[in-house]
Amino acid sequence: MQVAQLIAAYAVAEVLAGHNLTVSMPKALRKVKSATPQQQAAAQDYSYLTLRFYAESAAYLQALTPKPVTDDRVSALLLVALSQLLHQDDDDFTVVNQAVEAAGKTGQRWAKSLVNAVLRNFLRQRAQLQTTIAQREEVQFNYPQWWINTLKQQYPQDWQAILEVGNSHPPMTLRVNLRKTDVASYLKLLADAEMSASHLGGTAIQLHSPVPVHQLPNFEAGWVSVQDTAAQWAAPLLDLQAGMRVLDACSAPGGKSCHILEACEVELWSLDMAVERQRRVHENLQRLGLQAHVVTGDAANTDWFDGQLFDRILADVPCSASGIVRRHVDMKWLRRPQDLATFAHLQQEILSNLWQTLAKGGKLLYVTCSIFPQENDMQIQQFLSAHADATRLPIAFDPAILPCQHHIGGQMLPTAVHDGLFYALLQKH
Numbered sequence: 001m002q003v004a005q006l007i008a009a010y011a012v013a014e015v016l017a018g019h020n021l022t023v024s025m026p027k028a029l030r031k032v033k034s035a036t037p038q039q040q041a042a043a044q045d046y047s048y049l050t051l052r053f054y055a056e057s058a059a060y061l062q063a064l065t066p067k068p069v070t071d072d073r074v075s076a077l078l079l080v081a082l083s084q085l086l087h088q089d090d091d092d093f094t095v096v097n098q099a100v101e102a103a104g105k106t107g108q109r110w111a112k113s114l115v116n117a118v119l120r121n122f123l124r125q126r127a128q129l130q131t132t133i134a135q136r137e138e139v140q141f142n143y144p145q146w147w148i149n150t151l152k153q154q155y156p157q158d159w160q161a162i163l164e165v166g167n168s169h170p171p172m173t174l175r176v177n178l179r180k181t182d183v184a185s186y187l188k189l190l191a192d193a194e195m196s197a198s199h200l201g202g203t204a205i206q207l208h209s210p211v212p213v214h215q216l217p218n219f220e221a222g223w224v225s226v227q228d229t230a231a232q233w234a235a236p237l238l239d240l241q242a243g244m245r246v247l248d249a250c251s252a253p254g255g256k257s258c259h260i261l262e263a264c265e266v267e268l269w270s271l272d273m274a275v276e277r278q279r280r281v282h283e284n285l286q287r288l289g290l291q292a293h294v295v296t297g298d299a300a301n302t303d304w305f306d307g308q309l310f311d312r313i314l315a316d317v318p319c320s321a322s323g324i325v326r327r328h329v330d331m332k333w334l335r336r337p338q339d340l341a342t343f344a345h346l347q348q349e350i351l352s353n354l355w356q357t358l359a360k361g362g363k364l365l366y367v368t369c370s371i372f373p374q375e376n377d378m379q380i381q382q383f384l385s386a387h388a389d390a391t392r393l394p395i396a397f398d399p400a401i402l403p404c405q406h407h408i409g410g411q412m413l414p415t416a417v418h419d420g421l422f423y424a425l426l427q428k429h
């Protein structure tokens with residue numbers, strides 16, 4: 001699997017240089033065109049593993065290399081191999097030998113002997129190094145210290161559980177398209193295909209093991225979509241009625257837009273500023289047999305607005321993604337504490353701008369996939385203090401609709417069953 005290690009090292013090096021894994025992974029795969037699908041899948045797994053446990057392997061690497069490794073890819077290859085040695089059951093010497101072979105392909109002549117020496121030293125000194133390295137909170141939890149401190153302060157009871165969930169593998173949850181089938185029939189299809197699954201409630205089915213979407217029965221025919229349970233709360237919380245004019249601002253790739261249309265006959269405007277991401281909105285609408293006005297525009301201004309007010313607005317604003325870090329393991333290393341203020345500023349701009357396009361009596365559902373209060377409750381407080389015509393309505397996560405395992409007000413905390421999303425419902429009067 002040295003090919004997989006090499007590809008993962010390319011991707012991890014890019015992330016550590018400040019780029020998203022969603023961009024870095026395809027770029028790394030293009031560099032090694034000969035990789036088989038199995039090697040590509042393993043490369044993906046190794047990159048996730050390395051970034052999930054980055055603080056720990058970086059601490060070992062630092063202890064084992066008194067001078068920093070000068071080549072970013074060789075350094076990343078060492079991180080990949082250390083993560084495997086720390087967190088996988090593969091034979092230690094096989095991992096080391098493969099990493100040494102991979103080092104030979106980095107183009108650095110010195111790399112093979114360095115990788116060999118560092119990894120063999122790790123195997124010899126592991127127990128001794130662990131006693132000092134594992135003391136550090138950053139290493140123990142594998143998050144930046146500022147992230148740990150923020151959660152400790154905000155969630156004195158739950159911070160450890162939140163961090164641990166963020167390092168676990170995310171569940172794969174499906175949303176059944178009730179326009180095409182029903183939950184019982186789809187569960188039967190899954191059972192016939194020998195895919196073990198549980199009905200969580202409402203339209204949500206959780207698979208016991210993730211599968212590629214093309215293997216899901218009738219996926220192309222639009223019978224199901226992949227959507228976490230927490231995200232499936234948006235449509236029911238919007239309190240939709242047939243004939244309403246609804247805006248989904250910040251809509252790409254269209255998960256919530258499609259759910260809204262599956263749930264109710266409304267006139268939907270699906271707005272996003274990212275043209276590339278809007279291709280996915282079109283694909284999803286087409287696959288599910290749904291129709292919307294897909295509009296390219298900035299939710300922080302009204303250039304795109306035709307003057308007809310909306311009855312409902314969903315504002316699923318850009319955010320730190322701190323509530324879905326197990327799905328985007330690179331985010332915890334890419335974000336900086338000061339990013340929260342930048343997001344908060346943009347979120348407030350979007351919220352205030354969209355408010356002008358909401359009809360009297362209409363409702364706006366503010367959503368983030370964050371667990372940081374600066375992007376959530378504090379935003380809503382600030383908005384309410386500046387808008388006398390806004391009332392905050394209580395959010396009820398009714399278990400008869402869908403499960404919500406753990407929430408504090410509108411803040412769903414991440415658990416084994418669902419992601420961590422924030423919901424606030426505002427009404428205009």
Ligand SMILES: C[S@@+](CC[C@H](N)C(=O)[O-])C[C@H]1O[C@@H](n2cnc3c(N)ncnc32)[C@H](O)[C@@H]1O
Pocket residue numbers: 231249250251252253254255256257271272273274277297298299300316317318319350
């Ligand atoms: C959290 S994602 C939306 C996910 C989507 N609602 C779904 O359920 O599939 C946030 C989206 O906001 C878009 N976005 C960011 N800033 C924006 C802005 N100023 N105006 C409109 N869209 C924006 C991004 O392109 C991104 O697609």
